[in-house]
Amino acid sequence: MSLKDNIHALFAPKTVAVIGASAAPGKVGHTVVANMLEAGYKGTLIPVNPKADEILGLPVTKKIEDLPEGLDMAVIVVPVAAVVPSMEALAKRKVRSAVIITAGFKEVGKEGYALEQRLIELCTEHEIAMVGPNCLGLISTHDNNNASFAAGYPEKGSIAFFSQSGALCTAILDWALGENVGFSKFVSLGNKAVINEGNMLEYLRTDPNTSVILGYIENVEHGADFIEQAAKVTQEKPVIMIKSGTTTAGAKAASSHTGAIAGSDQAYTAAFRKTGVIRANDMATLFDLAQAFSTQPLPEGPGLCIVTNSGGPGILAADATEKSSLNMARLSNSTIERMKEFLPPYASLYNPVDLIGDAPAERYRKTLEVVIDDPQVHSILVLLTPTASAEIIETAEAIIEVSKKTKKPIFVNYMGGQRTRPGQKMLTDAGIPCSIYPEPLIKSIETMYNYYLWRQTPAQEYPEVRRNRQKARLVINEARSKGATEVVEFQAQEVLRAYNLPTPNTGLARSSDEAVAAADKIGYPVVLKIASPQISHKSDVGGVKVNLADAEAVRNAFFDITARAQRMRPEAYIAGCLVQEMAPKGCKEIIIGFKRDDQFGPLLMFGLGGIYVEILKDIAFRLAPLGRDDAKGIIREIKSYMLLKGVRGEQPVNFQAIEDILITMSELALDFPEIVEAEFNPVLVNAEKAVVADVRITLSA
Amino acid sequence: MSLKDNIHALFAPKTVAVIGASAAPGKVGHTVVANMLEAGYKGTLIPVNPKADEILGLPVTKKIEDLPEGLDMAVIVVPVAAVVPSMEALAKRKVRSAVIITAGFKEVGKEGYALEQRLIELCTEHEIAMVGPNCLGLISTHDNNNASFAAGYPEKGSIAFFSQSGALCTAILDWALGENVGFSKFVSLGNKAVINEGNMLEYLRTDPNTSVILGYIENVEHGADFIEQAAKVTQEKPVIMIKSGTTTAGAKAASSHTGAIAGSDQAYTAAFRKTGVIRANDMATLFDLAQAFSTQPLPEGPGLCIVTNSGGPGILAADATEKSSLNMARLSNSTIERMKEFLPPYASLYNPVDLIGDAPAERYRKTLEVVIDDPQVHSILVLLTPTASAEIIETAEAIIEVSKKTKKPIFVNYMGGQRTRPGQKMLTDAGIPCSIYPEPLIKSIETMYNYYLWRQTPAQEYPEVRRNRQKARLVINEARSKGATEVVEFQAQEVLRAYNLPTPNTGLARSSDEAVAAADKIGYPVVLKIASPQISHKSDVGGVKVNLADAEAVRNAFFDITARAQRMRPEAYIAGCLVQEMAPKGCKEIIIGFKRDDQFGPLLMFGLGGIYVEILKDIAFRLAPLGRDDAKGIIREIKSYMLLKGVRGEQPVNFQAIEDILITMSELALDFPEIVEAEFNPVLVNAEKAVVADVRITLSA
The missing domain is CATH 3.30.470.20 (ATP-grasp fold, B domain)
Known part of the structure; x- marks a missing residue:
């Protein structure tokens, strides 16, 4: 079995041992067992504890040596001093993968660093796919696997998330639960001793349950591998990442946090660009893009059509569109003629299409059905403000109905709060991104369009x-x-x-005669520069003369430059002068x-x-x-x-x-x-x- | 009574007539009466309708002529053809202010424009403070006045909002209801025929119930007045505005919407800068700033301290801080020593202060009490991720407690969703801005600090x-x-x-002799330029010669320039040449x-x-x-x-x-x-x- 095969064992293990399982509620070793059971884990779950007989109804194995051979996964929650011995024992039992939750390694200094090195050696030798140490654990919803001490468990879904920060896992998990967003996998990478973002990208590329990949990184340690894997996966699935520690203060915090040494931000930006990874600059964008990519098809062109029941918000959305790389789709005459048939006289038939404040759901539905057919329209933003006559729920239903019949992405801005909320929930539940602001939606459509272009680029x-x-x-x-x-x-x-x-035509002259000869050959005017291995800042010693028009000037310059260099830098070896053609x-x-x-x-x-x-x-x-x-x-x-x-x-x-x-x-x-x-x-x-x-x-x- | 006094009558009227009141639910003329009653209006409310006897329990007056003289406010909801006659009749009854909800004026073309002009003349002559036409109406919560057909009524609060777009009023009202944000006034300005943003700023400056002013504008028609009023009010209260129609497409939508002609965006930016008006570039920012300014004191310096229970989010927040004009406060030694007394050994005592994932509420409270005393700390951002042991409610209580004892602003980022929501609500209700993302909070603190600086600038x-x-x-x-x-x-x-x-030393020479004489006087070298009222692009006719070193060169240049100009532009009157000193x-x-x-x-x-x-x-x-x-x-x-x-x-x-x-x-x-x-x-x-x-x-x- 290779490391790559063993990664699969992490997510879909048939047998799992919890090393350090505990019968005491509140302890991490208890929470992990409880989480596995609550997730409906279908394989064999073995708590390991020298003192207990039964934990949450499961029979306990006293020591690692008693575990079956070729175990798929071990979850380690023992104190830090016991981690290496446990892993040694597990290696002997030919364990395929491990999640080390225990902290106290690289992040706490020299001693911890040495312990972590030992773990890396062990796992490398035995090809153990190890996540951690110092992490929250991992979740794979489609495998009913919750090998973590997280406080919640998300719905099944198609978004995968991996993170160098356990806290971010916690936060995003809680967000997912609050917003009813489904996830396929959650991986807290911790210190990334063995399994890192490169392995995750490689694995998730072929994971049939994952369609969108999110990541939070503070640093990348295997750049070439990251680039190889990222470039491959973005050809098939969008990858959206937050890279923190972008500024000086951020980087300082990063170093003191997990000992991460932040690379230069330009290099990360270049790496993301090279591989088509989408960089989210803040948490809000990460969430917005996760929802957009996981629910809507990619727009196959820049043309956005805005359908609204109010002018002001329409202008705000048009402003945001023009500031993006999208454009306001120019509707065709036939589209406009078709809309004329049913829209009231004061409606604006041009993009933004303004249905006016009294627009019922039926007017939205008819209009959407018409504009969606226009070949210039590649994506649609529906705007609704809760006017007295707005049909908030019925309009949501109409939008959902239209969205089922099209392969163009539809986004909705219900601008409001109290009255609009039920409609917003209905849309979101139906997989149509709905926000109270237009701007982030337009940003999402733009990002999706740019990703579409990336996929199209030969x-x-x-x-x-x-x-x-x-x-x-x-x-x-x-x-x-x-x-x-x-x-x-x-x-x-x-x-x-x-x-x-x-390169410019150049000769090395050791004497003024040689300089003139070289200049004759190159053609006037020429440049003379001091040639000395010790003098790299030539102008500082008056070592450059330009625009020398004839032999006389070259000869004088040679004497002048070399004499000056010798005087100013007596220790330097003077090889002579370079004679160079002038710039055209x-x-x-x-x-x-x-x-x-x-x-x-x-x-x-x-x-x-x-x-x-x-x-x-x-x-x-x-x-x-x-x-x-x-x-x-x-x-x-x-x-x-x-x-x-x-x-x-x-x-x-x-x-x-x-x-x-x-x-x-x-x-x-x-x-x-x-x-x-x-x-x-x-x-x-x-x-x-x-x-x-x-x-x-x-x-x- | 002046127009200015009459504006007060709009918000705090003792008598209100609804012209076009209706007994039929669903009609605007019914909704306005119902809204007034539901708002608990305490003055005299008189529905006017020629056919009805009683509306919602109120006795009806049949015609305007029967209304008492010197009425404080009339709300007009009659059909457009009846608006001017109604206003004429009201003017005779010496009405002080009016809200014209009816549409069909400037925004629909020439005929409507003429009607609107008539309204302006009438209101100007009789000093009637008129809001509208073509608007949603207005609300003044502290006066129990809801002269609108809006679908909701906000809590009493200290934020005032005026808007050129009725839809935006609707949206913000619904948002306010959803978020429990209180407002003092809501004004839908419509076509701004009489009362415009300048009047609003002037009035709101001295309104004791308003501490923050929000506005949505598409254009300003009385620039000088706007600047005068805006510059005055920002010395006392923050003014936050969205200006739409900033881009070409946006501006196009603006013209077709309310006939607004968008001025150049540079001029608006300059006007906001000159007057200290804060520009919100999107709706999210408008909402965030409204909450921040209305609940928290201004930070009196750039130093931000982040207190967190997790490293990753701390880094994200530090990144955002460094990108802003704030900075990460450098904590004093005594602050650090005090924290050492109670923080666990792995906690980070430097900013961001990392209390570690197991931080209970008490650890937050103690830490906040210490850092808030540090003179380098001018504002605080508290971060919490919902770790297993996070005390979400208790931490919120601790933050609220500390915030009561300080004049430094405190903002909170509860990063999560499901578990964090009750804590978030508790904080928001207590007037502490709480968001699930750190970045917008930092942007708010930055904006408040910049406003503080504006107020400090002599x-x-x-x-x-x-x-x-x-x-x-x-x-x-x-x-x-x-x-x-x-x-x-x-x-x-x-x-x-x-x-x-x-200006450069210059002479006009009508002849080459005069040119030489002028050059002698100025000193060589000089420039010669053709002098002809018809030739403004001088270089196009070879009409400029520079660096003329002596009399000979000046004489030749004079002949050359004038001859060439005559040949190329035979119709032009040639006055001679300008002789000018060369640039230093x-x-x-x-x-x-x-x-x-x-x-x-x-x-x-x-x-x-x-x-x-x-x-x-x-x-x-x-x-x-x-x-x-x-x-x-x-x-x-x-x-x-x-x-x-x-x-x-x-x-x-x-x-x-x-x-x-x-x-x-x-x-x-x-x-x-x-x-x-x-x-x-x-x-x-x-x-x-x-x-x-x-x-x-x-x-x-």
Whole structure:
């Protein structure tokens, strides 16, 4: 049996032992047994306790050694000191999976950390699918399995939830009970010693009872695995996650909470984008999206039609629609003609369709039946304010009836409270999201539409990057052999050339004669730069001179630069000067760089040079590997993209040349894990070409 | 009696006549009478109906002519054709105020518009405080007055609400009933023919029963009045408004709804900012803020302390806090020492204070009592997740107890649903905002803190602008006398000089000799520009030459510019060339302009020149008149502000010089209503000074 098979045993175990079961109500070891029984667990449940004979009517096994071999699952609630011995004993009995509820491990410091390491070794060796330690347990409603000490048990449903925080499990469970929302699985991952979010995504992808996956994470420890699994599952089911610890204060709280070290928020955002995971920025959004995705079909286009009995709320909803990536569907003439037949003269036949305050349920029903047929309408938002003549229940019935005959999503805004509540409940129970505000509903439809687009997007092209890896390897090995953490520019350019990256025509000159000869060959004007492995900030020592127009100027510059460098940095080895071609006219400066994220690997960065990156922070990020679409996307994401497209009659820059550099840098980053950071700054780009004018490569120590 | 006195009669009438009262249940004329009776109205209520004898037990008056003179209020529900005659008859009986519920006026087109004009004339002549037409009516709970056909009646409370949309009144009323939120007044303003939001703000400012004012507006028609009243009332009570029709689609819906012409959203934003009105961007925020402001004191600082029984939710709340303008209060050592005395060892004593999942109510109470004393703590957010041992009701009691002893605001996040609901209700009933999500609560606290700062801000200085209005008047009159809608640059500079605005040293030269003489006087290098009233886009005809270094260059440029202009624009009168000093070195270009908004008057605009305004849309707005703080604020608001402060060791520009230009332009705009638009572009600014290098003044036709 592999770990993967054993995960299934966690959710659908045929035999379960509760290690530390207790006859005393109020104790966790009692609650777990009671919860299993109350959930209607159909397999064999064995309480284990050296002192008891019977717990909640079940015969007790005295010690682990007496348990049958090949047990599906053990739930561990013994004190922390007894956890490792228990697991050792269970491993001998060939247990397939375990839930360790007991706390006192990694989260409490060094000693706990060592204990947790021992658990990881044990579980890895014996392929035990272990959830926890330090968790609330897990629930699988379709298997009548409640291996937790949670205070409630949700209805059967199609939403799965896993969480790094037990408290969030508790909160969402209580919310589910309050709102009658059904769940398939609830997993409190605790310290994630063995089973983590990657395993959960992999398992839930093929779980027939789960159609929507929710997750709360504070950090991800196996980034590559997470990305692989997340990218696969989002092709089949939506995954909605809250990632906390996004800000400094949040991250601080995260560290002191479960010892989680929050990765950089940009990397997480890039990871979610890369994999199509939907990020919920707050709890309300998580709940709203869970309900929307689990009940309504995806809208297959941006056109939203609003049907309302009142103008003001219609305007508010239209405002929110225009601020989203949806649009107000333009109704066809035939739709409008059909509505004219039954709508009163003061009704507005255009979107928002205003049925006027006296609209009975029948008017709603007829209108919905007409607009739902319009090919420009991809989703519908029904608005109702509780006017004196509003038929709150009957209108809900009409909406439910229409929704059964269509594959377009319908959302309802009953704007009110007291009088609207029964209608709202009726709609929600029928699987039609109903809220008292229009804005969150529109946000949900927008998110669903974006997810629809994600599912439709064909797999992107990963262009092959021609390269001479061996040549680059030699350069980097040489730098490392000297203990350098920075590759000097002239050698870094070797690396770029090995990857066929466009570099300015450059020569290394050890004397002024050589400098003039190089300049003659390159063509005037040229740039001279100091070449020294110790001097990386060249301008600081006056080590750069531009626009040198003739041999005379080159000769003077050579003397000037080298003399100055020697004077200011007497310890530095001066190899001479680099002679470089000048930037072509009308160039724009861009910056392309990457930083290796601990969790997710190379995180590429793109922005316009100078103040755009430094002051305006107009930067976009993507995780490696970059495909053609990623490269296009990172460029278009920055606000100053318009400047690259050209303003006031300028020609656009050569975008493909930029994309190629981005894609190549991504490959370079993947080829050489010892490069921790690299930056091409500036890359000079005009309508014809892009050239990497300066480069900095930083190696791990 | 003035209109203002008569508004009081609307809310606290001693005698009320219902014109069009009906004995038939279901009719609006019946509902109004029934609503008055159910509200426990204590004055004299007179149904008026030519055919009935008794309605709901009240004796009926047959015709308006038989009503007593000097009636406080009439409620009009007769058919539209009978409204004007009824109002004429009521005016003769010296009625003081009226609510016209009947629709069919401005909102239905030309004929209705004419009827509404007649109503306005009548009410103005007789100083009748008229609400409507086309409205739901009004409610004043503290006066037992329900002059509406609304389907519910709220509890007495301190929130007032006025709305341009009757549907929103209906919705908010139903919400209030559902949530047990009390209101002081509900006013459906309808077409706002007489009583508008300005009157409401003025009246509610001194209404002792109102502590928070909510409003829904689609447009404002009397901008100056609105600003005057809003600025006054926000010094005493918070005003929270939803302005709809913010986007194109929204605005379109607004026009087709009540004939409202939505003003530009920038102008509204500027008007709210100028007056301290809090803008709610969605309904949820409106409701949240209404509850927060009406129940809790203002936080007197940014320090928020989070007290929680669970880590995950604590992190989410800390994230949201860091994204706001609040901060996580740094607890003092003595606070931490005091908490150590009773908190368990695994509790986190730092903010968020984590009491751990088993926290009983007593632990919450003790902790709250300690942190509330910390001077760094200005507001508190209590978090609770329904763990197995959570004491949901007892904790609510503890929070209520502590809140009674403090003047610091307390908000509560009971994260859950089913089990937490009774605690949530208990807290809400006790006036402590309690939500199942932390984020909206933090947003409320932030908004309250910003309002606190607004109340603390001393009145700003309005520097006196030295000017020669007469001189400017002559220039503008001359342009207008020639039917021009554009003031030519040389004359526009006259206007600037009349307002002591810094202009480049300039001379008008009619010949090349005069050009050289002028250049000699100004000092080289100079700029030459074509001077022709018909040529406003000078560069298009090659009419600008810069950096002219000597007399020879000036002479050649003069011939070249004038010849080219004559050839390309043979019909244009060529006055000669302007000779101007060159911009000083190291200047930055900024744009300062204004546009006259229909509702709110001159709307000033500020941004950096070129792409910052055109491509990045990095622009800020303020309404005239501009004080010193406004001028400072508009400059700091743009994202590229850092560029003016100076990057990479640059000196900051002379900010006061920019402020002075802004303040002066605002005065110029107020002095000359015939200027519809003006732009100083570019204004050149460096560390020493700012110069208006080019100017464009557009006059109304």
